[in-house]
Structure formats: structure tokens, C-alpha cells
Amino acid sequence: MSTTQESGPAQGTRWESQRSFDELGRPLRDITFTVVDLETTGGSPEIGSMITEIGAVKVRGGEVLGEFQTLVNPHTAIPPFIAVLTGISNTMVADAPPVESALPAFLEFAAGTVLVAHNAPFDVGFLRHFTELQGQPWPRFEVLDTARLARRVITRDDAPNCKLSSLARVFRSQTTPNHRALSDARATVDVLHGLMERLGGLGVHTLEELQTFSGRVTTAQRRKRHLAEDLPHAPGVYLFRDDDDRVLYVGTSRDLRTRVRTYFTASETRSRMGEMVGIASRVEAIECSTALEAQVRELRLIAQHKPRYNRRSRFPEKMHFLKLTREPWPRLSMVTKVLDDDADYLGPFGSRKAAEKSLAALHDTFPVRQCSDRFGRVPSRAPCVLAELGRCLAPCDGSVDATTYGSVVRLLRDTLLRRPDEVVDAINVRMTQLAESERFEEAGVHRDRLAAFVRAAARTQRLTALAGCAEIVAARRDDDSRGRWEVHVVRHGRLVAAGVIPPGADAHQYVAELRLSAETVTAPGPGPVPVASAEESEKVLRWLESPGVRLVEVEGEWSCPVAGATRHLAVHDAVATSRTSLVPFAERRSLSPVAQPAR
Template identity: 75%
Template structure:
């Protein structure tokens, strides 16, 4: 790919000298950070549910020195539940003359200004504070937040303490203050827990607030020692390649900021076990700087397909896809194929898996009774019908049950479904689902639903890719967040050039220059773009994003008005709702679990 800004390859191995690094790269030393450790007492567990704050306690510390303390009771203007009063020792009479949250919160925010907020189970305390700030229409300051409970779970083992409750940790770190469910005392105990955790982590090479916030015990000391591999990479978009000592590519990724992203592999930001294994093997990181993030994403796909790195799980084998082909022969049929030929046939796909292709094929065969046998029939076949024909699911041209004209009408309807309107498939399968659901055969209905959704996605994908591949050239631009204009040249669905218009340069002159330097691209066979489907879909997603301006189009970039995309919304909504049924944050694929009968 040619581009106005040529990609630069940067090798980053063991440093030959110690270059001076910026504060951003070094991080902010913990000894220089002012922490405000806060604790709240409340009337219940949910501010949104009506619970109120009854006490705020906070301690401000820096470099191990206490700079100040803050404590106030808060009048909740409501009865404190008896079990809360027993737990905290805060009674209705104690808070009767206390300030309300309307005045207590501004006082606390003034005390905590400029600090990193710390709390044990921070989502609870900070959540209450943010709730009442929003209720008062008071802007919430841009606090960084550190949760000692979350940090302790990454550091403390069961051999150290039975759990990560504040009382257990305070005992572990010999806090002179015992937590007693009063805000200031609990905040003071949390200070000692924070210092104890910091001391432990200091022995593991954690010395900055950035490292503290992202620490994980899954990241070994050996991994952290390889941080120097990122030092020569630029703060720019591009592709990075991890290589072993034999110069074999282990892993390829992309980022808007190469140096920041690669550094994260040597800190707790990257905790995947297989990535830890990859980092242990890595000796060199190569960065390829790109003009735009879109160019970086495309280069990543091409490099993964070329090198097939063992630690990349996606995009390694773009050639292992399948298509559904409507053949061109006297008695056309649908066939699963691996390649698209320039044979004037109609194709649907690509499908990433054989199972998806077969689900789609089943939906089409259910709607259109064309033959399902795999051999080529002569114009006047003379043999007995198969089981499918006997079941009424095939017009049976093999035994002369249908004439060629009638069969051709069905084939034309099928071709129109593939290329333009999926309504016939939608109507037939929807009717089948409704009938099955009425009979409470929900599992069978679900099978048909999945077939229909697979078909619609495949048809929408084919229509979008075909439309882009027909364009000999498409030039588009977008103003990015930094005010610069990025420009991309796309030819037959392949990224041919990318660049950023320099400040002060004539835009038309830049685009003309970019087009001249862009890659020459020949059209692909049939409807398939001159690139992988994954690359072309990234280009389509960019072209369909907000703020895109089409500079020039050589050809027609259109999709059928009655195409498959208009049916996808409801199926996508159903799929998302099924995901929402997963407990907590578990968003893995959801499939039915069949329990044995008892």
C-alpha cells in the first residue's frame, strides 16, 4: 500500500544506552502523590434507592505523612434504621444538629481537591458521593480513584489473611487504628492498609501511581523488566510485532499509540495468560508507524494473514472461508464452495465457519424447493426421485416432475433473494417459527430463528461487500478529533492509500498526490472485493461512520433499498437481549444447555 506518509519500521530491543524519558513514560512516583483516603457511613446500601450519608471521614496523606483530616456527621433528614445505628453507633439524636449533605459534600470536595481518592470498596463510597453531587447539580471533579479492596485482592493471598475485608487487612498490616464502622477511624485504618500494600508492591518494582492502579500478580517481575522494549516506539498509530530471538513473529497488534499500548504488555494492563507466555518469549518489538488508525488496522490484518503468529487467534486464516454458490447449469443448485470463481455464478458469503454456511443453506432450501443433489444433471434427466423430493422439498427435475421454465422461475426468485430482497426467506421461516411456537416447540423454533439470522447477516454482508467491490475507486476524508483531515483511497474494496493532510497544504493537491501514489488494484472475481472480507468490512465501517465526506467515487456505491440490512435490527436486538441474560459481567457466547430428564 502506498501512502502520503510512508510507514516507518522501528526496532525496539535491549537498549544500547539509557535515553532520557518523559514524565508520562516514567509515571508519577507514589511518594509525590497526595492521596485522600475517604470512608462513609450510610443508612443503607444504595443511594439511588434512597439511602443517605450519615458521616464522612477522610485523611489526606503524601509520602507517608498525614497532611490533614476531615470528619463530619451528616443529617440524613430521615430515620436511621435500628440495625444501622447498632452497627455504626450513629443515632438519630447524634445527627439532629449535623449539617445536611448539601453543605457537607462541598466541604469534603474542597478538602479533597487535587488528590487521588482512595477508599476500601471505592465503588460504594465514590458512588454515593457522585450521586449527591449530581443531585445538587454540582460537577464532579476529575478524581483518579484507587480501590484498596481491589488492589488487595491482587496482592494478598489466603496465607496472608482469610479475606480482604478492611478489618482483616488492618490486622495484617498492624494498623494502630481498629476499624469500627465510624468514618474517620475506618479511613485512618485504610491509610495503613494503603501504605502496607504500597510497601509490598514496591518490592515488586511498582513505584508509580500508573503501575499501582493496574498492578496484577499475573504479571511477573520478568515481564516488567522487559518494559524497555517499548521505549523506542513512537506515540503514533501503527502496528506492532512481537518477535522471539529467532526473529519469528509471535503476535501482531495495532494501536492509536504504539508506545503506550506495547508498554501495557509489561504491566498489569495485560493479564491474559497466553500473552504472559508470549511476552516471556519476546526479545524484540517492531513498530510500523502508519498515517492513520484505519491504515494500521488494515496492515494488521494483512500481516497476521502473512505471518500467522501463534499467539493471534483471529484473522490468521482468511483463506479458510466458505461461500454458498448458485450454480450456472441447466438445473442450478446451491453448493458450498471455498473459492469464488469468475464464472458468472451468484455467491453468498463469505462464511467464517462451515456450520454457519450450512445454517444459511438450510434456510434457503426450506424456502426454495430447488434440487439438493450434488451432481450435474443433463437438460433432460431420466432417473428416479430422491427422498427429499418424496418429502415435497424438491421440485424433482431428476424424474421430470417439473419443466425447465417452472424451475427457472424458482431459481430467479432465489437469485433475487440473494442479491436484492430477502423477503421470501423471511416470510417462510417466520411463519414456520410462529407455528412451532404456537405448538410450544420452542427449541425447533429457535433453530429456525438462528438459520434466518445467519442468512440475513450473510446476505447483508454480501450486498455491502459487492457494492464496495464494484467501485473502481472511492476517495473519502474525515476530520479527526485533533482537527486534522485523514484521507483514504479505496479501490475495489481494498485500501490503496492513506494519508493526513499537512497543515496549510491545499487539500485538492494533497488528494491528487495521494491518488497518484496509491496502489493499483485489479478487481476481484465476481462480487468479492480485491481484499479479504474482513479488510473490506473495516473500510465499510469507517465509510459509514460519522463525519465522512466522499471526495470522489468512480462507480456506483449503493445497496438495494429492500436489502437484508433492514431486517437485521430485530434479530440483533434479540441477540443482545439474550446476552443480557448472562449473570454479572459474563458475556461469553450463550447456547442452550440441555438438562437430562430426572
């Protein structure tokens, strides 16, 4: 037997005193919750446990809108201890509807609401399992767990634990939990309301703040929530400043006010951010037309102000390159600047360590000299240890002629600029040999060197291609702006203009005016360095390569080598992902793309 009752909201609700909530995110008073509880034959549907009862209460603004209750025939015997615990016997469920009928009825009752349960993974896990078992997609419910929330709010002084029965006593629930679905759901409603009322005094007034609430946010942080009051609900960049107007932190968001508010109310629990908020005296917002513009502005502002609480992108000027020198006997050299000396460069690298790994990969493949001495065309010196080991052609003692050495250098130059296969093949062979000898740690060193080189070569080729284009104008329909078109103008790798075409505007005229108002930039200098920072240009590249982008205008040639390093990235990205995923240790030792031998 199932019952469903619906009613409209009553006058004089228990939340009437909270009508002054700030309209940030989705106010809790406007959210419809379906509080659900299940009774089952066991602890997991994966081991054959079945649902025996579903009870739910629909509430909004503190008022009950309706209730749902049904027994469910599990088509299996209910264990005696479950029958004693819940009071539900085999006789009671004999004429009840099966889960194939009861579950769709509940999903219809709960449609469009936020699901709430005490120990939600249990109840939602059963509901989701049987929904998928019936061949139906699971509705994308937002879920709130009162047990999890209570553990962040309730102290030992309030209750010995966060069981439903204990919390029902703390919040003086009108219903005593008795392991029957509807009664437990009603008690959970009172617990939910009690938690909301307690958190309301801490500045938690929206669903987003409730979902992310943490007791680690201090009272001092919450007192500064007024700093977000004047910020717009718009995409852009925000800057925290101290009493001396120094920039402490720079961030970006699609909704400035909502994001900044979290630093004072709920989800921001990083200790450094708590320290930063304690120092901050105001927050400045810069609205942006598009998300890409906001990301680029963030990078530029971090580079300009170098805020102490930003950990990344503070020093884009600190770059490393590998240089293939122009001299009678060329060599590879690590440098920090690109000169107009007609040399070939690989980079920029994000760190010296990555540059060193790439350099080692190249030296493992090409036996060019590694000494920094200046040689004439006919050197006459004693060979070094590398020559004796066969790792250097040793032009120093005349062991190699200029023609042979030059052919190796030409192959090295081609590897840097166009085709990395020489390095990839050589190191893969070396990795295979080491893996077959079960020298996995050494093979891992070569794997990391190869990955560093492939990423650097791909980065160099992509940035060089973008920097060579005097102008690229591209557009993409943005779902977040009601299907309007966002347009970006890029010159020599630098974002110089961004905008969203207004509804009803002439697209061609808008783009033309955007180009005219765009920032003027000079051509880039030598090497693979765009006018902007490498990180900015890579963000621009990712947007240009994203689905749905249409090229409006390209001035110059935007292309990468067909056999370039980019085609090898997928393998190394997959390896990096597998190494950080939760897999058994033996699997993490896999040195793909070279597999370990069967044993």
C-alpha cells in the same frame, strides 16, 4: 461542623526515591488522590440508609494536600448499634448540615482527582446515589479500591484478611481505624501508600498499571518490561518475535508503548499471553497515521505471518461461498473459490457452519434440486426422497417444466443479490407455527439459519458495492489528533493510503499528493470478493459509515439495494445481544422477531 484544610506539597517527600519512574501513562507521583470514607445509617441507600459523616484526605506524591470532614444530618434516627459502632449519636448530627449541603462541598474538594476508598463500591455508591438524587450529574471520577487491590497483593502470611484494620497494622499506619470517617480515610491513605511502595518493586509505576494490576502476572513477565522501552507513544502495530525472529503475536494500539508495557506489568493475565511473553525476545513497532491503518496492517500481518498466538484472522484465504450454478437445471452449491463462470455467489462466509445454515435457509424456501448430478435439458431419472417430501421440484423425473423451474431460480437469484424478503417471510411464518406449537428448539434452529443468511446477504451486497468502486477518498475529523483531519484512500475495497492533514497545510494539495502516492491495485475478480480480504474491507466499510465521514471523491457507483438485506440486520443483532445478556432463562428462550404466545 465541617473542616477543610489545604496545603502545598512539602520538600523531601517520601516518594523522592522514585523520581526515576519511567514516563509511561500517568506516573503515580503526579496523580492527586482523594481518599474518602463515609459513615452511614445502614448498608445501602436503596433501602433508605443515609450518610452521617464524610471524611477525606487529598494526597499527591506521598504528601497530604488537604483534609475534609463533616458530620451530616440524616434527618432520621441513627440505629443504636450504628451509634455504638461509630460513636455518632443523634445529638451530634442534630445541628450538622444536610446531605444537600455537605455533598456539593465534598465534590468541590475532590474535583479533578482520583477517588480512593476501601471497599469503594460502598462509599462511591452512596455518593453517586445522593448526587443523582439532587438532580446533579455524577462527576466522571476514576476510582481506585484499596480493598480490591490488597486482595491481589496481600497474602495470608501478611494478614488474615484485607479489612482496613488488618491492613493498617500491616503497613504500620499512624492512624488506627475507629469507624469515624476522617480517621478511616487517614488510615486508608497509609494503606494506599504501602500498597504502592510494595508494587513499585514489581514495576507498577503508573495509575493505569495500578488500576489493572494482577498478581497472576509472573516475575518472568515483569523482567521483560525493558522490551517496551524503545517503543513510541504513537498509534500502530506491534509484533512480538522470538529468538529466531519468528512472529509470535501481532496486536494494535493507539499507544504502542503503553499497550506493550501491560504485557509485562499489570493487566495481561491470559495464560497463552504469559507463555508468549516468556518466549519473546524483542518487540517490533510499526507506527501508523490512523487507527484504521493500524487495524488493516494488523490483519495483513496476521495473514502474512500466521502467528501461533493469534487466534483470529490467520487464514483469510479459507473462505466459503454459496454458488447458484449456471446449467440447464441450476442448484445451490457450497464452494471455496469464486470462478469467472458468470454464476451468482453469496459470501464469503467466515466458517463452513455459517454457510451450511444459510444453505439450509435457502433450501427451506426454494425447492430447487439439492443433488449434485449433472442433468441434461430432458432428464429421466427416478425422484429422490426430497421430491417425495415436496421439498424439491424434481426436474429429474420431469415433474416440472423448464419455465416453472426457471421462475423459481430467478426468484432465488433476486433473493441472493437484491431482496431477501422471500426467505425472511417464509422462515418467519415457519417460526411462528413452531412457536405456537411450543416447539421452541426447532424454531431456534430456523432462527439461526435466517440470521446466518441475512448476515451473509448483507455482507455480499455491501462488499460487492465497495469492490466495484475504483476509488473512494474520504476524510473525518479525529478528536484524538487535536481535531485534525484523517484521510483514507480506498480502491476496490482495499485501503491503499492513509494520512492526517498537518496543521496549516493545504488540504486539497495534501489529498492530491496522498492519492498519487497510494498503492496501485487491479480491478477485483468475479463475484463479491474485493481486492483485500473480506475482514479488511468490512473494517474500511465501518469507518466509511461512521459519523462525521465526508466523501471527497468517489470513482464508480457505491450503492446497495434499497430493499437489501442490511435493513434486516438490526433485528437479528438485537436477538443475538439478548441471547448473551444477563436475562432470566425464560426470556432468553424468546425467539424474536417471532414472539412466543401468551400462556
